Amino acid sequence: MTSDRITSVRISSVTLPLHTPISDAKVLTGRQKPMTEVALLFAEIGTESGHEGFGFGYSKRAGGPGQYAHAREIAPELIGEDPSDIDRLWTKLVWAGASVGRSGLSTQAIAAIDVALWDLKAKRAGLPLAKLIGAHRDSVRCYNTSGGFLHIPIEEVLDNTTASRERGIGGVKLKVGHPDWRVDLERVTKVREHLGDDVPLMVDANQQWDRPAAQRMCRRLDPLDLVWIEEPLDAYDHEGHAALARTFDTSIATGEMLTSVAEHAELIRAGGADIIQPDAPRIGGITQFLKLAALAEHHRLQLAPHYAMEIHLHLAATYPQEPWVEHFEWLEPLFNERMEIKDGRMLVPDRPGLGLTVSDQARAWTVDSVTVTA
Template sequence: MSVSANSDAVSYAQVAHSRTAAETGDRIEWVKVSLAFLPLATPVSDAKVLTGRQKPLTEVAIIFAEIHTRDGFEGIGFSYSKRAGGQGIYAHAKEIADNLLGEDPNDIDKIYTKLLWAGASVGRSGMAVQAISPFDTALWDLKAKRAKLPLAKLLGAHRDSVQCYNTSGGFLHTPLDQVIKNVAISRESGIGGIKIKVGQPDTAEDLKRLTAVRKELGDDFPLMVDANQQWDRETAIRIGRKMEVFDLVWIEEPLDAYDVEGHAALATALDTPIATGEMLTSFREHEQLILGNASDFVQPDAPRVGGISPFLKIMDLAAKHGRKLAPHFAMEIHLHLAAAYPIEPWLEHFEWLNPLFNEQLELRDGRMWLSDRHGLGFTLSEQARKWTVKQCEFGKRP
C-alpha cells in the first residue's frame, strides 16, 4: 500500500471514530413549572373597566419555567396572565413539560415544534402558545448563558440601551392630580416618555386629562395615549383628529385588536401614528396586522405570542416592512429583543414585576440600559417563591 493510500485509510478511520453532534450535545434533565400570583397594591382600571367590560385588575398570574441540563446549565422563563387564564396556562404547561426531557437545549426551534404538536388539539395561538412561552424563553436564557453573553448580544444588538416610556402612572383609576404627580416622578427617575390611558365613556374627560398632562410635560416631551380597544371606527377618527394638536408619539389600540381594516384606515387618515398588537397571540395574527398596513408601531408581547422564538419572526417581518417596534409589558424580556431591532424602538416601563427578581434594570437619561449579566440577567427572588401556589417537577433534579 502506498504512503498516500495508508494516510487516507488513517483519515477515514479517524472520521469513523469521531463523535457526532448528537452524541456530544447537552441534554435537558430537569424541568420545573410554577404558578405564582403577584398582588397589586392598588386595583388597576383602564377603559375596559370604565366601559363595563372587565373588573379592576388586582393581581397578575406568573407562570415560571426553570430548566437544567446534564452539563450544568440553567435557564429561566415566564409567561403571565391578567385576570383569568393563569391557572389554564399553568395546567397546559404542566401537561406538555415532559416533552423537553432528553432534548438538546440548543435545538430551540425543534423543541418549540415538538411542544406545539404536543398540544395541537387546542390550537397554535392563545393559551396553547402562552404555555410554551416560559419554556422557550428559558431555553433562550440558557443559550445566552452558555455563550456567556447577555441575550441581546447573542442575538446581535443594534444598541446598548432603549428609549422607554412609563404606563403605570397614567391609569384611569388614578385621579388627575395624582397622574400629574406621577408624571413628575417618572421624569425625575429617568423615563423618556409618558403614556396615559384614554377611552372613557365621556371623551371630554379624556381630552381634559390629556391637556393637563401635555401642559405638565411641555410641547417636546414624548407623550402617548392608549384607548384599550374601546372605540368604534367613527369615534376613533373623530377623537383622533381632536388629538392631533397634542403631537402624540402614537394612539394605541383605538379599535378592536382584530380590526385590521379599521386600523389601516385610521393609520391612513391620521397624522398621529397608530400602535397596536399587544393582544395578539401568534405570529400569524401579527403577520395579518403587518401585511395589512394596520399600524405604524407593532406591539408584540413575547409571553403572549408564545415566547422569544415567534417574537423574533415578528421582528424580522416588521423590520422588512419598515414598522417601528414598541413591545408590550414584560420589559425584563423585551429590553433584549428591542435592543436587537434595527429601527429605533420604544420599551414599555412597568415596575410591577420588580419584586419577582433579585436584579433590577437601570433607567437613565430616558433609556433602559442593558446590563452585562448573562442571559436575561435575572434570578427569582424569595418573594416570588413565597407567592407560588402550585409547582411541579419533571426529570432528575440537579
Template sequence: MAYTPDAIKTITLSSIRLPLAVPISDAKVFTGRQKPMTEVAMLFAEITTTEGHSGIGFSYSKRGGGPAQYAHAKEIAEAALGEDPNDIAKLYTKLLWAGASVGRSGLATQALAAIDVALYDLKAKRAELPLAKFLGSHRDSVRTYNTSGGFLNASIDEVKERASKSLEDGIGGIKIKVGLPDSAEDLRRVSAVREHIGDAPLMVDANQQWDRATALRMGRTLDELGLVWIEEPLDAYDVEGHARLTRTLDTPIATGEMLSSVAEHRALIDARACDIVQPDAPRVGGITQFMRLLTLADEAGLDIAPHFAMEIHLHLAACYPRETWVEHFDWLDPLFNERLETKDGRMIVPDRPGLGITLSDQARAWTVDTVTIG
C-alpha cells in the same frame, strides 16, 4: 473546543400570584367589560441540563387564564425532556404539536412561551453573554416610556405626579390611559398631562374601547397634541379599521399587544394597519416567534414597541435595526433580585448573562403551585 452534547434534565414550572398594591382600571373597566385588575398570574419555567446549565423564563396572564396556562405547560413540558436545549426552534415545534389540539395561538402559545424564553436564557448564559448580545443587538440601550402611572383609577393629579417622578427617574416618555365613555374627560386628562410634562414624549392608550367613528373623531383632536402614538383605538382584531386610521390620522397608530400568533400579526402588517407594532413575546409563544415578527415588521418598514415584560423585551427591542421603545412597568420588580436601569430617557441593557434575572424570595413566597418534571 468541541461541542459537548447536552440534554434537558428537569423543567420546574411555578404558578405565582403577584398582587397589585391597588386595583388597576383601564377603559375596559369603565365600559363594563372587565373588573379591576388586582393581580398578575405568572408562569415561570426553570430548566436544568445534564451538563449543569440552567435557564429561567416566564409568561403571564392579566385577569383570567393563569391557571389554564400552568395546566397546559404541565401537560406539554415532558416532550422537551432529554432533548438538546440548544435546538430551540425544534423544541418550539415539538411543544406546539404536543398541545396542538387547543390550537397554535392563545393559551397554547402563551403556556409554552415560558419554556421557550428559558431555553434562550440558558443558551445565552452558556455563552456568557447578555441575551441581547447573544441574539445580535443594534444598541446597548432602548428608549423607554412609563405606563404604570397613567391608569384611569388614578386622579389626574396623581397621574401628573407620577409622570414627573418617572421623568426624574430617567424614563423618557409617559403613556396614559383613555377610552372613557366620556370623551371630553379623556381630552381633559390628556391635555392636562401634555401641559404638565411640556414637550416630553406622550402616548395614549384606549385599550380597544372606541368604535370607528369615535376613534376617528378623537384621533383628529389628538393630532393637535403632538403624541408619539395612539394605542389600540379599536378592537385588536379590527384590521380594516386600524388600517383606515393609519392612513387618515397624522398621529401614528400602535397596536398588536393582544395578538397571540405570528399569523395574526402578519395580517396586521400586510394591511399596514398600524405604524408601530406592539408584539408581546409571552403572548406569541416566546422569543422564537418574536424574532420572526421582528423580521416581518422590519421588512414592512414599521417601528416596534413591545408590550409589558420589560425584563424580556429590553433585550429583544435592542435587536431591532431601527430605534424602538420599551414599556416600563415596575409591577414585576418584587419578583426579581435585580433591577433594570433607566438613564436619560433610555433603559440600559444589563451586562449580566442571559436575561440577567433571578427569582426573589418574595416570588417564592407568592408561589401557589409548583411541579418539577423529569
C-alpha cells in the same frame, strides 16, 4: 453529537398581588373588573452539565391556571433533548398540544419554556441575551405606563409623570377611552401642558372606541403631538386601524392582544399599524418574536413591545430601527435585580441571559409547582 441534555423542567404558578386595583377603559365600559393580581408562569430548565435557564409568561385576570396546566402537561417532551435546538423544541411542543390550537393559551404556555431555553443558551455562551441574538444598541428608549391609568386622579397622574421623568424615564403613556370623551381630552391636554412640548407622550384606548368615535378622538388628539395613539379600535379590526393610520398624522400603534405571528401578519398585511406592539409571552416566546420582528422590519414598521420589560428590553435592543420599551414596575418584586434607567433609556444588563434571578418573595407567592425529570 450534543454537548448537553435537558434533565429537569420545573413549572410554577405564581400569583403577584397588586397594591391597588387597576382600571383602564375596559373596566369603565363594564367589560372587565379592576385588576388585583397578575398570574405568572415560571419555567426553570436544568441540564446534565449543570446549566440553568429561567423564563416566564403571564396572564392578567383569567387564564393563569390554564397556562400552568398546559405547560405542566407538555414539559416532559423536553427531557433528554438538546437545549440548543430551540426552534425545533418549540415546534415539538406546539404539536404536542396542537389539538387546542397554535395560538392563545397553548402557545403562551410554551412561551415561558421558550424564554427559559433562550436564557439558558445565552448563559452557556456567557452573554446577555441581546448580545447572543445580536444587538443594535446597548440601551432602549423607554416610557412609563403604570402611572397613567384611568382610576388615578389627574393630579396624581401629573405627580406620577414628574416622578417618572426624575427617575430618568423618557416618555409617558396615558390611558384613555373614558365613556365621556371630554374627560379624556382634558386629561391628555393637562398632561401635555405639564410635560411641555418636548417630552414624548402616548395614549392608549385599550380597544374601547368604535370606528366613528376613534375618528373623532384621533382628530381631537392629533394637535397634541403624540408619539402614538394605541389600540383605538378592537384588536382584530385591522382595516379600521389602517384607515386611521392613513388619515391622521399621529402614528397608530397596536398588536399587544394578538397571540400569534400569523395574527400579526394579517395586521401588517392590512397596513393596520405604524408601530407594532408584540408581546413575546403572548405570541409564544422569543422564538416567535424574532420571526415577527423580521417581518416587521421588512415592512419598515416601528417596534414598541408590550409589557414584560425584563424580556423585551433584550429583544428591542436587537431591532434595527430605534424602538421603545414599556416601563412597568409591577414585576420588580419577582426578581433580585432592577432595570437600570438613564437619560430616557433603559440599559441592557451586562449579566448573562436575561440577567434575572428569582426573589424569595416570588417563591413565597408560588401557588403550585411541579418538577419533571428523566
